[in-house]
Amino acid sequence: MTKADVIKVIKKNILDNLEDLNEADIDPKKSMKDYGANSLDIIEVVSTSMRELNIKIPRSELADISTIDQLADKFMEQAK
């Protein structure tokens, strides 16, 4: 699994959870909050992405992550 694959999964789940957004609008260097996500939306995106990627990272280790790209890097640690 490549990082691009991981970002694709995250983007798909962002689109499923947030309104009025196209895939081309999502810049991985930004935070989901920049696209109007609240904390519950973020939990939904992170949890469904982890389930899809078959990985499990404690939420306590995700607290300092601020961008989609950093989230993908964190997922890659287990997805390799």
Place this chain on the structure above:
Amino acid sequence: MKNALSFSLADFFYNDSPNVLTPPSDFLEWIQDPQIQAGFSFFHQMLLDAPRSVTKIHSNIDGKDRRVINFTSYNYLGLSTHPEVIQAVIDGVKKYGMGASGSPMLSGTFDVHVQFAKKLADFKKKEDCILFSSGLGGNVGALQGLLRKGDILVMDEKIHKSLVDGGILSGAKMIFFKHNDMQHLDQILSEHKGKRTLLAVEGVYSMDGDLVKLPEITQMIDSSYPNVALYLDEAHSSLMFGKNGRGVGEHFGLEDKVGMDYGTLSKSFGGVGGFICSNALIVKYLRGYASAFNFSCAPSPAIVCGLMKSLEVATRDSSLRDKLWENTKYFKDKLQAMKLNLGGTQSQVIPIIVGSSGELLFELATELQLKGLFLQPVDFPAVPAHERRFRLSMTAQIEREVMDEALNIIEDVIVKKLKAKGMLGE
């Protein structure tokens, strides 16, 4: 399980088991881990006596019955065990029996429900009041009853779960602003200007004990967002804050700016239930749409008799809240002298923050309980991972010598350990 302590209940919310009635496989592995079981043993411990400042519990730590100093119950004013309140409940149960045996609309509205709702509305200086059988039900019912898809619900990020659940149920768009951050709140309200918006805040935030910035919020609404309605959750402040005990709204002299005033009946009132006071028309509307009111059995009339007495006792003079604040000041001063981190508490809810180690938190919790102090640990995700803590609920009914006994235990356990680890300021 490898690194079991890194996980929390937050990590098993989504269940990937094919059978809905089977928890996730890794949840079972996690919850059966001895370290996790030790942590969970603090929860659901049985009280064997009334929730007084000194009570008796069956300890899950060592399986023994033990006298404990109780800083965990929400019996802030001691009304749950006040002799006049107990007598009122006895008289009520003799007259009305145990339960209401019906929903408010059909057969569950008794004379005491109507009388109590009227007294609460008068007390809160609002036109009308609606009673709920549970505190959680009050917040869930209010938001679900008031808001619809397309509406905006703006809440402080530290708001209680009941308001989050009510928001989800309503279908409104929920937006959280950083805790007490007025600039962030202003930005959010500005982005949604013109839409039907409810702003929900708490008078006293339950994990930190700090107050809402009500003067700044009401000024912001008045000057820039006159259509935003304000919902104030006074769960931890009714009967305690303000000259007459009406809550944080009265404390700041801003009661008339609060559109909807929510309170629980399980904390300072010493019973169970919730209530909402507001203008008569919206209360009438809520009676039609708040499911937690409409489709739930009405509160026990006997308990309502006790609650009416609680209101009378707590408001006939200021002695109970004066005692609460005297105790709070005494205890806080002593804890501050020990250099403990009490966060930004401004109320009778006093956190003792011990840092990021879950192992240390539960080690301290075990020792505190074995020495006779019932002080529950609060772990991530209920609080940030770097601010694990104990949460102390002060009460008016505790005696000075019992407070000193508790302070000795805190010094002997928490202060000693934090000092040894170099985690305490000199």
